[in-house]
Amino acid sequence: MLGLDKKDSTLLLIVVALTMLAPFILNPFPTESGLAQFNAGYPDLMQRFVIFGIFAIGFNILFGLTGYLSFGHAAFLGIGSYSAVWMFKLLSMNIIPAILLSVVIAGIFALVIGFVSLRRTGIYFSILTLAFAQMSFALAYSVLTPLTNGETGLQLTLNDPRILGISQTADGSIPVTNLFGLEMRGAFDLVVGPWSFTFSAGYYVCAVVMLLAFYMSIRIFRSPFGLMLRAIKSNQQRLNYTGLNPKPYTLAAFVISGMYAGLAGGLMAAMDPLAGAERMQWTASGEVVLMTILGGAGTLIGPVLGAGMIKYFENIFSKINDNVLHSWFSFMPDGLEDSVVFIIHPFVGKGWHLTLGIIFMLVVTFLPGGLVEGGQRIARLFRRKKTVEPKSAKTEPAE
Amino acid sequence: MGILEIKDVGKRFGGLKALSDVNLSVQENTCHAIIGPNGAGKSTLLNCLVGKLIPDTGSVMFQGQSVLGRSPHEINQMGISRVFQTPEIFGDLTVFENMMIPLFAKRDGAYRLHAIESVSNERTLIEEAEKMLEEVNMLDKRHMHSASMSRGDKRRLEMAMCLVQEPKLLLLDEPTAGMARADTNNTIDLLKQIKDERDITIAIIEHDMHVVFSLADRITVLAQGTPLVEDAPENIKGHPKVQEAYLGEAH
Numbered sequence: 001m002l003g004l005d006k007k008d009s010t011l012l013l014i015v016v017a018l019t020m021l022a023p024f025i026l027n028p029f030p031t032e033s034g035l036a037q038f039n040a041g042y043p044d045l046m047q048r049f050v051i052f053g054i055f056a057i058g059f060n061i062l063f064g065l066t067g068y069l070s071f072g073h074a075a076f077l078g079i080g081s082y083s084a085v086w087m088f089k090l091l092s093m094n095i096i097p098a099i100l101l102s103v104v105i106a107g108i109f110a111l112v113i114g115f116v117s118l119r120r121t122g123i124y125f126s127i128l129t130l131a132f133a134q135m136s137f138a139l140a141y142s143v144l145t146p147l148t149n150g151e152t153g154l155q156l157t158l159n160d161p162r163i164l165g166i167s168q169t170a171d172g173s174i175p176v177t178n179l180f181g182l183e184m185r186g187a188f189d190l191v192v193g194p195w196s197f198t199f200s201a202g203y204y205v206c207a208v209v210m211l212l213a214f215y216m217s218i219r220i221f222r223s224p225f226g227l228m229l230r231a232i233k234s235n236q237q238r239l240n241y242t243g244l245n246p247k248p249y250t251l252a253a254f255v256i257s258g259m260y261a262g263l264a265g266g267l268m269a270a271m272d273p274l275a276g277a278e279r280m281q282w283t284a285s286g287e288v289v290l291m292t293i294l295g296g297a298g299t300l301i302g303p304v305l306g307a308g309m310i311k312y313f314e315n316i317f318s319k320i321n322d323n324v325l326h327s328w329f330s331f332m333p334d335g336l337e338d339s340v341v342f343i344i345h346p347f348v349g350k351g352w353h354l355t356l357g358i359i360f361m362l363v364v365t366f367l368p369g370g371l372v373e374g375g376q377r378i379a380r381l382f383r384r385k386k387t388v389e390p391k392s393a394k395t396e397p398a399e
Numbered sequence: 400m401g402i403l404e405i406k407d408v409g410k411r412f413g414g415l416k417a418l419s420d421v422n423l424s425v426q427e428n429t430c431h432a433i434i435g436p437n438g439a440g441k442s443t444l445l446n447c448l449v450g451k452l453i454p455d456t457g458s459v460m461f462q463g464q465s466v467l468g469r470s471p472h473e474i475n476q477m478g479i480s481r482v483f484q485t486p487e488i489f490g491d492l493t494v495f496e497n498m499m500i501p502l503f504a505k506r507d508g509a510y511r512l513h514a515i516e517s518v519s520n521e522r523t524l525i526e527e528a529e530k531m532l533e534e535v536n537m538l539d540k541r542h543m544h545s546a547s548m549s550r551g552d553k554r555r556l557e558m559a560m561c562l563v564q565e566p567k568l569l570l571l572d573e574p575t576a577g578m579a580r581a582d583t584n585n586t587i588d589l590l591k592q593i594k595d596e597r598d599i600t601i602a603i604i605e606h607d608m609h610v611v612f613s614l615a616d617r618i619t620v621l622a623q624g625t626p627l628v629e630d631a632p633e634n635i636k637g638h639p640k641v642q643e644a645y646l647g648e649a650h
Contacts, residue, residue, distance in 0.1 A: 003517060224503050224521070225514040227492075231500050234491040241449065241487070242560065243475035243504040252512055 008218050011300060015214055019207040022046055023190075023197045030194030034327070037319055043187055043200030045315050047271050049308050050203070050210040051264050056291040056303030057210075057217050058260020062253050063289070064298035065226060067233035071126045071285050072113070072133025076106040076258040078140060078280030080265025082147070085154045085275045092164040093175045095184065095205070095270040099263065106262020107255055109136075114254035118247065121236075133285055140277040153276030177270050179205055184271055202271045209267060210304075213260060218300055220256070229253050230298075261288075294363055296370025305371045313356050320348040400463075402427040402600050403448070403568060408457035410443055410624075417443045418454065418624040425568070425617075430594055430601040432611045432632075435621035436645055441604045444621070445572055448602075449481050450474045461568065472509050480561035481570045485577075486553035488560070490546030494537060497545050497556055498528035501564045531563040535589065551582035555589065562593060569593075571603040575610050587613050612636075620644060 001009040018025065027041030040046070059073055080102035087098035117128040140148040148154055158168045162175075169175050177184045184202035191197075220226050231239050232246045239246050269275055278284070287310065295306025325341045325348070332340065347355045367373045401424035410418040418440045425431045433441055446452040448459060450471040459466050466474050475481075489497050502524045507513070519525075532538045535555045540548065545556060554574065561569060574590070575583040587610055594601060594614070605611045611618065611632070618635045620627040622644040628635065635641055 005517075005519065219517070220514050222517045222519070223514045224499075224507075224516065224518055225512055227496060227499060227518055228503070230492060230496075231489050234489040235487055238487040238489060239500070240471040241475055241481050241483075242501045243472050243509060243564070244500070245470075245472045245509040248510045248512075252514075256514075 002215070004218060004222070008222065008300075012211075012215060012218065015301065015304070016211055019050065019211060022049075022203070022207070023199050027195065027197050031196045032194060037324070038316060040312055040316055041198060043198055043203050045311065046200065046203045047206050047267075048311050048315070050206045051267050051271070052288075052291065052307040052311055053304040054210050054213045054267065055261055055264035055288050056295070056307040057213055058257040058264070059288045060257075060292050060297060060299075060303040061217060061220060061229075061260070062257035063292055064303070065221070065229035065233065066250055066253050068118070068121070068250060068254070069126045069289065070117075070129040070254070070257075071282065071289065072129035072131075072136075073257065073261050073288055074282070074284035075113070075133040075136040075280045076110055076261035077265040077268070077284065078136065078275065078277065079109050080106045080262035081269040081275035081279055082140070082154055082265075083262070084266040084269035085156070085273055088156060088162075088177065088269070088273050089160040090163060092162065093177050094164075095177050095179050095266075098177075098270055099209075099266040102262045102266030102269070103259050104262075106265065107259040110255045110258025110262075111251070114251050114258065118250050118254060130282060130285070133280060134282060137277055137280040137282075140280055148275070148277060151277065153274050155274045177273055206267055206271065209263065213263065214300075214304070221300060225249070225252070290360060294360055294370055296372030299370065299372040302370050302372040309371070310356065313352050317355065318349060318352040322349070401425045402462055403602065404458075404460040405444075405448075406458045406460070408444070408447060408454045408459065410440075410447060410452065410454045416624055418447070420625055421457070421621075423619055423626060423629070425600060425602055427600055428598055429616040430590075430603065430614050432603045432605060432615035432618045433621055434605060434608075434611055434618060435627075438623075439621040439644075440624040441621055442572065443624075445481075445570060445602075445604055448474075448570060449479065475504070475564075475566075476509060478567035479570060480564055480566035480568070482554075482557055482561055482572060482574055484573045486550065486557045488545050488553055488557050490544075492545060493541065494532070494543050494545050494548075494556055495528060495541040497560060498532060498563060499524060501560045502527055505564045527563065531559050535559045549582075551578065551585060554578070554582070554586060558589065558593075562597070562599075565597075566599065568600045568602065571601065571605075573605055573607075574603070575605070575607055583607065583610065586610075590614055 004012060023041050023046070026046060027039045029035040029039050055077060059070070063069055083102040083105040084098035087101045091097055113129065113132045117125055117132065120128060141151060156174045158172070158174060160167055166175060182201050184205065187198050187200035189196055189198050228244065228249050232249060236246050265279065291306035291310050292303045293306070294309060295304065296302025322341060322345060325344055326337065329337045329340050345351070363370060369376070403425040405421055405423040408418055408421040421444060433444065435441055443452065447454045448466065450466065450469050450473070453467055461477055461479060464477065466477065489500065499518060499521070506524065529538060529541070532541055535558065537552065537555060537559065540552065545553065548556070575586050578586065590601070591614065593599060603611070603614065615632050617629065618632055619629045620635065620641050627640050627644055628638055630638070
């Protein structure tokens with residue numbers, strides 16, 4: 001299907017089903033129940049899932065395949081956001097030109113930064129990308145204030161000179177981003193008994209873009225180009241002596257992943273038309289590294305899982321505060337209730353980073369292949385239970 | 400004129416004269432061995448041929464073209480393949496994937512961005528890879544993770560990767576170093592087979608005299624960075640200068 005083999009087609013179909021049915025899957029609890037706070041099916045968060053999924057898919061093309069660890073990819077995300085907002089300000093509220101420009105501009109920046117950074121490998125490469133990202137952050141934060149609006153962030157105003165559109169609507173408000181008239185903010189609720197599901201136009205636009213990005217990444221993984229990138233990670237010396245020049249390959253991978261980041265940044269601005277310098281900060285670059293490693297670097301689906309998990313923690317786990325904990329453990333005697341809440345307290349709410357950190361350490365230590373490896377192990381466990389077959393049926397690498 | 404002409408090559412590392420006045424001519428379709436005691440400059444000479452080092456003086460011509468100043472991948476594209484002392488393969492990839500990379504390099508040159516086509520659609524290249532694997536008796540291992548193979552298998556894979564590019568000159572850097580006797584003999588057989596069946600020139604650096612005398616048509620003895628003698632194998636064995644170089648000067 002679509003030039004993919006059977007296994008990849010199945011994977012793509014599963015991802016299509018999951019993203020299309022996400023409003024149902026992420027809202028499994030009735031709105032009135034006590035577990036409703038674990039529902040993640042609201043538009044804002046769902047959009048973030050897929051947007052950061054795109055960011056991580058792109059990052060994985062560089063880090064997962066070539067092994068070059070960039071610590072500055074958030075710069076391209078930020079650049080994408082700024083470009084998109086400028087397009088909204090100057091041209092039109094249609095998201096297509098905005099997203100296209102953000103991809104192109106991020107690609108140009110990636111070409112320049114990659115060209116310089118890729119002269120070094122290993123830790124020096126990482127430090128160079130980090131330095132460039134921090135430079136971009138500093139520029140956006142203070143130096144280039146006319147272009148980026150400094151620490152306030154770039155926003156739409158009521159007197160933007162929009163060439164193909166109006167500066168303000170009839171009732172004097174800022175027009176909203178749209179896709180040929182389909183407003184990104186638009187959503188409708190489907191209420192089934194006690195359940196409520198929200199279908200947002202913005203989410204579905206992001207989801208379709210994510211599926212395209214995911215499909216592209218499968219094609220890249222299975223292409224001769226993808227094979228070369230894995231060869232670069234494995235043994236550059238042999239590649240050189242096999243008549244291949246690794247530099248253009250790594251640069252192409254860097255630019256492609258920068259364009260993915262720009263796409264994510266552009267979509268972010270398309271959903272909510274503002275751009276701030278904090279999107280370029282090194283913590284944001286570190287986050288995408290965590291997502292990729294947590295999900296499984298070098299695997300197809302891993303980065304998306306990692307992105308989903310981190311965003312879920314950031315938005316859902318962080319909402320569990322002391323009041324919620326007390327209501328959960330109210331069945332216990334008072335003294336015991338307080339002590340249980342006291343023990344759990346540091347790990348939830350504002351302490352969600354602590355839990356995430358522990359999970360990250362456990363994953364890296366016991367599942368070096370990330371969540372994907374965990375899934376594979378569970379699948380293997382089931383398969384073994386089903387059919388008791390001789391071990392020699394499959395040759396496995398010794399490592 | 401030989402296929403490879405090395406003229407007056409000299410190389411210094413600081414105060415150390417690694418190579419001086421090296422003149423060597425490798426004839427087409429022969430196997431030329433370069434032997435010598437440790438520190439004689441064999442590896443330095445080899446590195447000068449493949450673009451890893453640039454000699455201070457002299458010239459290295461391959462088929463009438465200078466290789467000096469070119470990078471390793473350019474030199475490989477000219478038709479020189481190199482086998483390393485410790486097998487250099489793509490350990491994270493399968494045997495089959497290892498074979499596809501040199502085939503892409505041969506067809507597409509040093510760089511081509513083909514990010515959309517699928518590797519599994521490259522029928523002709525896949526056939527070529529399988530044919531080569533069959534030739535070195537590794538077809539049954541094609542899906543194996545190459546890092547998990549034995550050293551002998553890695554060596555065979557590395558040679559297959561070099562041969563599938565159909566190089567005009569194959570450089571071997573101590574191909575049997577650290578190998579068990581059986582593996583060494585297998586490697587000798589494989590090299591003999593390669594030599595007999597293909598139009599290929601082989602230059603080999605080797606410590607193991609058993610290997611050298613079973614393969615070489617011509618032998619150059621290197622000592623202290625300079626060629627001492629160049630002759631046919633049967634004349635090298637008893638040559639007084641060679642014994643002197645290996646056993647030390649007689650007083």
